[in-house]
Amino acid sequence: MNSSRSVVLMLCTLIVLLGLCIALVSILWAGPAPPAITAVSVRGNPVTLYGVGVYRYNPLMLGAGYAAQDWVLIGALVCLGSAAVAFQRGMDRALIPCLGALGYLSYVNASMALGAAFDWAYPAYLVLFSACAFALWFAARNASQVLVPRQSPRRGMAVFIAFAGVFTFVTWTTQLAADLLAGRTPARLDTQMTSVTTTLDLGLIVPLCLIAAGMIWRGKIMGHVIAFPLLGCIVGLFPWIIVATIFQVRAGIDFTTAEIIGPIAGFASLGLGAAWFLHDAWRGEALSHPNHGLPDMERQ
Secondary structure, three states: OHHHHHHHHHHHHHHHHHHHHHHHHHHHOOOOOOOOOEEEOOOOOEEEEOOOOOOOOOEHHHHHHHHHHHHHHHHHHHHHHHHHHHHHOOOHHHHHHHHHHHHHHHHHHHHHHHHOOOOOOHHHHHHHHHHHHHHHHHHHHHHHHHEEEOOOOHHHHHHHHHHHHHHHHHHHHHHHHHHHHHOOOOOOOOOOOOOHHHHHHHHHHHHHHHHHHHHHHOOOHHHHHHHHHHHHHHHHHHHHHHHHHHHHHHHOOOOOHHHHHHHHHHHHHHHHHHHHHHHHHHHHEEEOEOOEOOOHHHHO
């Protein structure tokens, strides 16, 4: 267990130091403008580029979203570092915020590594993506051994996670089906070949939500372990959608009132709900004694 704690701390330290470095550079460095602030997509559509800083070669809406994301990342990285240190010092309960922060950071860095325009920062995105994935695996492995649900609204959490998965599925598949049936390119795809967000959400997040919900409903500890990163991801996306909307409007993106209020209201509801369940888990998770863990069948 001690060696496993050290691996978690080592990986989280790498994530925090490299993540803070990239976020601060992105915030502070404006950098030279690209040769042109417009480009033409493979579909022949003109695309306005963000034009400044690390994200200068990304489309305007995407680049502004990435710039907003850096501010939220700082908070997530501080949370991860604090939780990792607390876990290393013997506070097993710290795995809950650790998993939550890793869930958000894994999602963000996967999006950056797979979707951001190629630049000098790409190696950092690649390292962060890999480190987050392995840190999440080691942290989840530890959590499955030491955390025991107690006084936690299992069915409430199961229903919430299932709702988040179904809501995400309906939101993306409705738009996807409409675009495919109409034979049109998805709105604001710009220079991207396909939507990385849609791929991650439908291919990974939705199935994990449904798996976690089913396992929590049956009282399996692994359901909680899978749920904590998902809840953390939802919590992190709530402030991001607010800051991103501000950055995108300032960059010149035209939104309708519904396009502004709808996503913010939706993420507010999900984000506050996810934060409540994480807080409740922090208060209600008992710790198993190293020599008196749960039977194996209860940990499956």
